[in-house]
Amino acid sequence: MADQQLQAKPEQWTDEQWQAIVQRGNNLLVAAAAGSGKTSVLVERIIRRIMDEKDPVGVDQLLVVTFTNAAAAEMRHRIGDALRKALKDDPHSSHLRRQLALLQRATITTLHSFCLGILRQYYYLIELDPDFRIADQMEGELLRQDVLEEQLESWYENDADFHALADVMLDGQDDHALTILLLRLYEFSRSHPAPEQWLGEAAGMFAVHDKNGLDGLEWTRSVLRSVELALGGMTAKMRRAVLLAGSPEGPAGYLPLLEAEAAALQRAGAACRDGWEATVEAVRGVVFAKLPPVKGTDPLVKEQVQDLRNSVKKELAEQIEQYFSTTAEQYVADLQRIAPHMQTLARLVTAFSDAFQLEKRSRGLVDFGDLEHLALRVLTETNESGETVPSSISTQLREQFAEVLVDEYQDINLVQETILQMVSRDGANGQPANRFMVGDVKQSIYRFRLAEPKLFLEKYVTYQKDGDADEASIGRRIDLAANFRSRREVVDAVNFLFRQIMSHGVGEIGYDPSAELINRASYPEAQPNRLQAEMHLIDRNTAIAEEGQAVAAEGTDEGEAGIPEGESAEEASVAQLEARLIASRIRRWMESGEGEEPLLVFDKKAGGMRPLAYRDIVILLRATSGWG
Known part of the structure; x- marks a missing residue:
């Protein structure tokens, strides 16, 4: 153990914080x-x-x-x-x-x-102009577009492989899609230490050399991981349907069929780890028979079971249409046909990159x-x-x-x-x-x-x-993992939510006990039932329809309703619905009801509790434009 760790740990640090402060070697x-x-x-x-x-x-x-x-x-x-x-x-x-x-x-x-x-x-080691300057964003984008247009003109005139690529990619005379692809590949390649090498390796992924065909490709492994995740979600829905059907109010007559379908979905998910052909066979083996008639059941529970099953049928059909409507032999043939075009694409991106760097160098410019x-x-x-x-x-x-x-x-x-x-x-x-x-x-x-x-x-x-x-x-x-910022109510809510949704398959890291937040913040006890985490779900379809009826009854057009220019009525209605919900919660916090104490919050500077003020409230949005 390092000498520094033998020092006495000050009280303000946790054991883990102290290790992070003194550990060396x-x-x-x-x-x-x-x-x-x-x-x-x-x-x-x-x-x-x-x-x-x-x-x-x-x-x-x-x-x-x-x-x-x-x-x-x-x-x-x-x-x-x-x-x-x-x-x-x-x-x-x-x-x-x-x-x-x-x-x-x-x-x-x-x-x-x-x-x-x-x-x-x-600068002198790489022959860079010592008076170089950093191009601003607009200047860099305009120069990049000019260079790309020059390159496109040259390729149209002299590059047969470019013509072949354009014939495959473009529909009509508009080359916008190809331009966007070239720029996206250029940007992505620049996040790698050796862009040209990365482009070559990416293009090489389309070449089918392995005797195992599709199972030898990274593409296949990626697709099968995605399909396995989707099938896992479908299996969970079917298990939920089984639980509802087995409840006292549920359609028990559905149980044998639902259990068989859930088991078939689970087998299909497991087959994704056995290769392409095994997955195709297992997925096509999931068959949904006609549900038998049932009596003496709660109509609402019955409808819930049917809705769950129908959504699974729809999702499975979409997966089959997206991935399994083409044979493995056809996929291999398509990859072999596309591979030369991908080599051309990689070469073009490299050529554009070289031309762009040369133009920037001639002007004494660099970008980030x-x-x-x-x-x-x-x-x-x-x-x-x-x-x-x-x-x-x-x-x-x-x-x-x-x-x-x-x-x-x-x-x-x-x-x-x-x-x-x-x-x-x-x-x-x-x-x-x-x-x-x-x-x-x-x-x-x-x-x-x-x-x-x-x-x-x-x-x-x-x-x-x-x-x-x-x-x-x-x-x-x-x-x-110790959290010194938030109340226990916040920490518990965050842990509960992310235990349900964060996994290696979805978020690349599991939310296990080592990833959970540990509450270490010191706050006075909150007022009973006043400070707690809440989640509100808005039924947008119903609420928007009611909103539209109300607007029609008042004879108000969209402009009068305050809908921002360029925004649809539905988007505006959604924003209004969320704003009204938030406003109602703020009003409830700020205006105590009859016989109800004011909502109190902890003031660190004052060292105690005080009534809530508007400045204590924050509304977080993904983007403020239009919605703010």
Whole structure:
């Protein structure tokens, strides 16, 4: 156990937080749940590294990577406050004074800013104009569109393979779909360290070489995983129908048929793990016979059972139509026919990328994606065997940084991961690994920006959790599950909900006891039946119909009803329905009923309870445009 861990743990930290603060010697992944104090832990770790009496580290020897400039500024501010407090306690410390002076030059930054600093310093290694500037978003998009149009003209004139691809993809003269595809592939490929290699591998997935046909393809495994998940949902619905039919008010005469159908669906789901042909046979073996007549049953329960069964029949028919209406031989033939076009597509994306980079270079421009890829060129080189290895600059940075700390690690991509690897020690040559990564994969929301949460999940699974990480271990994982932010009512509601819906199949991580939030917040007891989590379901079809009838009766047209321009009546009605529900809840909280006490909330500054104010209420929307 590291010497630091032998220090007495201050009372304000949990055991897990303290481990995250003092543990050294391995790469460390901290899975920090919402409200677990991860920022405080990160700051405390940095401060203790700087103030360590046995092995002090200069603030300029730390690389702290945050997700936003605002987070970097807050981190720098909190570190400064902690240093000033320590200096007040020890005013004669020259080390603390020096660290406070160095703080503004410390590498506490976003990854883009870090890459920009590398390029400003080492531009000459990659023949980059030292006066380069970052293109703004509009300028970059217009230039990209101009270059693509030039490339399309050239391909239309001189590229027979492009003509063949266009003939397959395009309907008529509009090449918009092909343009969108080219740009999407370009953007996605740039999230990989070697875009051209990734494009080639992606195109190669269409080639059928394996003697097993479809079962040898990644496509098949992906489709079968999706089908298995869908069949699992259908089986659950049928089990629900069985329970309803077996109830005292249910249509018991349906039971034998429902149980047989549920078992057939379950067998079909299991067959998805045995290959394509086995799945096709099992899915087509699910047959829905005519339900027998039943008497003496509750009509509502009977209707519920029938609705559940009918929805399963519809879902199964959709799965068969989507995946199993074509034979395996036809699929293989289609893939073989498409494969050359995919090779052409990969080549075109690479050609466009080269032309775009050349045009930006001629204008002295880089975009945010270029910052990462150009920095990676500075940090890597190719050895005699053709392998990508750290460059001399990378080696220098590894020597400089005693520790590399990464916040919001769940939202980085493969390029960023490679950059971090190049500037971090990997445990070789007698130097301990020195990466500290903190985040929560359950809060990963930037996959649409090409974040790759699987990087977090891979370490979450492979890093050791319990006990001290041994010398041969890849890394150590610490779970911060204690929530210091929310009332128990909120924590219990979140845990209950995510236990039902989060699984490896749906969310790539299971919501097991190690992932659940643990309530540690200290609040006064809430008023009975006043503060509790609620979920309201609006029957939109019924409510919208009633809304329409009311509007018609009043003789109000859409414009008079306040529907925003460009928004349908149904969308507006849905927004109005939700707004009215929210307003009714707020009014109920703010206006106490007769004989009812005002709703009280805890005020941290006042140190006690006070009546609810409007400023205490937050309404969260996915987007405010039109709805806000």
